[in-house]
Amino acid sequence: MSDLNVMIIGGGIGGLCLAHGLRRAGVAVTVYERTQTRTDWLQGYRIHINPHGSHALRACLPAANWQAFLDTVSVDGGGFAFTTEQLADLVRLTADEIAPTGGADERHYGVSRISLREVLLTGLEGVLRPGKEFTHYETTADGRVTAHFADGGSATADVLIGADGANSRVRGQLLPHARRIDTGIVAVAGKHRLDGATLPRVLTHDANLVIPKDRGSLFTAVWHPDRRVIVPDRDTPREFLLDNAVPFVLWGYSDAATAFPDGVESLPGADLQRLVLARTGGWAPALRDLIAGSDPRAVNAIRIRSATPVDAWRTTSVTLLGDAIHNMTPMAGIGANTALRDAELLCRRLTEVAAGTSALLPALHDYERQMLDYGFAAVRQSLRNARQAGSSSRLGRAAVRTAMRITGAVPPLRRRMAARLGR
Structure with missing residues (x-):
C-alpha cells in the first residue's frame, strides 16, 4: 500500500461517501467542509436512492453505517404512473414491474436528507474538518496540490477532489469555461x-x-x-x-x-x-x-x-465529483445517485493507485472518462424532462x-x- 493522500473539498453526499470508501481501504483522506455544525445541513426534501446509489453506499460504507442506513430507510414499494390532469392513467407501472430482484444493494429506497447525512457523518471523526471554506488551489512543483482556505490555512495532498456542489470553486478554477444555464x-x-x-x-x-x-x-x-x-x-x-x-x-x-x-x-x-x-x-x-x-x-x-456539456480535459491531480461537474435538474430524480456512483467509481480507482496496481493520472483519467459519459447522460435526461x-x-x-x-x-x-x- 502506497502513501497516497487524498483531500476532498465539500462534505456533501458524494464527498462523504467517497471518504468512507477510502478510509475503509486504508487510504489517507481528509474532507474540508465550510459549514460548522451537523445541523447546518438540515434541509430539503427526501432523497430517492436507486440501485446505483444503493450499490455505491454498500460498497463504500462500513458495515455498521450500511446497517444504520437500512434500519432508517423506507423501501419504495409504490408504482409510477403518467396521468392526465383528471388523474386518468396514461400508463401505470406497478412496483413489481419497476423494482429489480436482488440483494439489499440493488433496491430502491426513500431516506430523508437529515438521516442520510447522519449516516454519512458517523465514523468520520478525524477525517472531517468543518469550518474550512476553500478559496483556491495551487499545484506544487512535484505535482501535488495545495488547497487554500478563507481562514488563511492550507493543506497539501496528492489528489484534490472538488465535491463542493453546483457552485463549485474547484470547478471554477479547473474548468473556467464550464457553465450552468x-x-x-x-x-x-x-x-x-x-x-x-x-x-x-x-x-x-x-x-x-x-x-x-x-x-x-x-x-x-x-x-x-x-x-x-x-x-x-x-x-x-x-x-x-x-x-x-x-x-x-x-x-x-x-x-x-x-x-x-x-x-x-x-x-x-x-x-x-x-x-x-x-x-x-x-x-x-x-x-x-x-x-x-x-x-x-x-x-x-x-x-x-443545469450544467452544460463538458468535453474531456487534460487529467491532472485535481478532479471533480457530483454536482461540482454534472449538476442537473431535479426532473429525473437521479442527481444524488449519480454523485454516489461517482464516489464508488473514484474510490475503486484511487484504491488501485494506493495498492500500486495503477498509476495516479491514468486512474483519474479512466474515472473522468466514465463519469463524464454516464454523468452527462443523466444531465441530458433531466434537462429533456424539464423542457418537456x-x-x-x-x-x-x-x-x-x-x-x-x-x-x-x-x-x-x-x-x-x-x-x-x-x-
Whole structure:
C-alpha cells in the first residue's frame, strides 16, 4: 500500500461517501467542509436512492453505517404512473414491474436528507474538518496540490477532489469555461402531510407525473417516515422533522418561467399555492386538494438550472465529483445517485493507485472518462424532462399522451419503460 493522500473539498453526499470508501481501504483522506455544525445541513426534501446509489453506499460504507442506513430507510414499494390532469392513467407501472430482484444493494429506497447525512457523518471523526471554506488551489512543483482556505490555512495532498456542489470553486478554477444555464423552467414545490389526510390511493401510494393537455406538469411522490429517526432532538425545529418523522406527499408544479410573474421565487408560500391553484383550474379535485392542503411554510419556488456539456480535459491531480461537474435538474430524480456512483467509481480507482496496481493520472483519467459519459447522460435526461414540462405545444402533448397509452398497452414497450425507471 502506497502513501497516497487524498483531500476532498465539500462534505456533501458524494464527498462523504467517497471518504468512507477510502478510509475503509486504508487510504489517507481528509474532507474540508465550510459549514460548522451537523445541523447546518438540515434541509430539503427526501432523497430517492436507486440501485446505483444503493450499490455505491454498500460498497463504500462500513458495515455498521450500511446497517444504520437500512434500519432508517423506507423501501419504495409504490408504482409510477403518467396521468392526465383528471388523474386518468396514461400508463401505470406497478412496483413489481419497476423494482429489480436482488440483494439489499440493488433496491430502491426513500431516506430523508437529515438521516442520510447522519449516516454519512458517523465514523468520520478525524477525517472531517468543518469550518474550512476553500478559496483556491495551487499545484506544487512535484505535482501535488495545495488547497487554500478563507481562514488563511492550507493543506497539501496528492489528489484534490472538488465535491463542493453546483457552485463549485474547484470547478471554477479547473474548468473556467464550464457553465450552468438557466433552463427557463420554474418549479413550485410543496408537501402535503398524510396524517389524517383523505387523498386517493393513487396519490398516497404511487409516484405520478401529470401531463395536462395544455401546459405545465405536476409531479407527486409519497414519502414514508424514516423507520428510525436519527435526529430525535426535541430542540430540532418541527419543519425539519417533517422530512423524516411524518408521512407526506411531495408535489412539484413546473412550467416555463415566462408563465409565472416576475420575482416568483420570492413569493410567500401561500401566494405560490394560490398561483398554482389558479393554473390548475379544472384539474381533478384530488390534485387541487393536494396543493391546497399543503403547509404554506413548505411551499417554495426555484428556477431550474443545469450544467452544460463538458468535453474531456487534460487529467491532472485535481478532479471533480457530483454536482461540482454534472449538476442537473431535479426532473429525473437521479442527481444524488449519480454523485454516489461517482464516489464508488473514484474510490475503486484511487484504491488501485494506493495498492500500486495503477498509476495516479491514468486512474483519474479512466474515472473522468466514465463519469463524464454516464454523468452527462443523466444531465441530458433531466434537462429533456424539464423542457418537456415547459412546452406549450398542444400537438406535442397530445403525441406524448398517445405514446404513453401505446406504451402501457404493448408488453415489450411497457417492460422497457419499467426497466428504465428501475435503474
